[in-house]
Amino acid sequence: MTIGSRHWAIAEGYIPAPGHDDDDPRFESHEAACLLNVNDVDAHVTIMLYFSDREPVGPYRVTVPARRTLHLRFNDLTDPAPVPRETDYASVFCCDMPVVLQHTRLDSRRPALALLSTIAFAENSSG
Numbered sequence: 157m158t159i160g161s162r163h164w165a166i167a168e169g170y171i172p173a174p175g176h177d178d179d180d181p182r183f184e185s186h187e188a189a190c191l192l193n194v195n196d197v198d199a200h201v202t203i204m205l206y207f208s209d210r211e212p213v214g215p216y217r218v219t220v221p222a223r224r225t226l227h228l229r230f231n232d233l234t235d236p237a238p239v240p241r242e243t244d245y246a247s248v249f250c251c252d253m254p255v256v257l258q259h260t261r262l263d264s265r266r267p268a269l270a271l272l273s274t275i276a277f278a279e280n281s282s283g
Contacts, residue, residue, distance in 0.1 A: 159194050160254035161278035168259075169205070169245040171231055187230040187239075189249065192256040193220040199253045205239065206246045213237050220255060 171187050193199040198221050204214035216233045220226045230239045230247075239245070249257055257278070 158254050160192070160251075160256040162251045162254055164249040164251075164255075164257040164278050166247045166249075166257075166259045169230065169247055170243070171239060171241045188260045189228045189230070189247070190258040190260060191218075191220045191226045191228065191249075192258075193222060193224055193226075193253070194256075195222055195253050197222050197253065199251050199255050201249055201251045201255070203233070204248045204250075206248070208244055220251075 169187055198219050201218045201220060202215035204212050206212050213236060218228055233239050
């Protein structure tokens with residue numbers, strides 16, 4: 157069974173400033189890409205970040221193990237450079253096998269946390 161796509165884009169990216177409860181890592185403001193790999197082999201993923209006022213950064217490289225999910229916080233990406241906070245960016249994911257990608261943001265700048273989630277844009281191909 158093939159589920160997913162090899163190319164994904166998240167046009168909206170933004171890591172909010174530290175929030176009211178960033179001492180607890182569960183509630184730290186963050187962006188996340190949630191990847192699902194239902195294949196029988198690992199999926200190797202490269203990520204490029206695009207900005208409105210500077211050159212792209214990347215590739216970042218991650219592996220999603222076979223038949224697993226990976227919740228990847230953009231805050232944790234450091235190589236080749238940390239993802240800047242309070243900066244608009246977009247991201248493009250290229251995978252060597254089809255995966256599903258969902259985008260999530262937790263904004264903890266106020267006591268009432270804000271959470272948003274959406275499916276990323278996928279190129280119309282799974283092969």
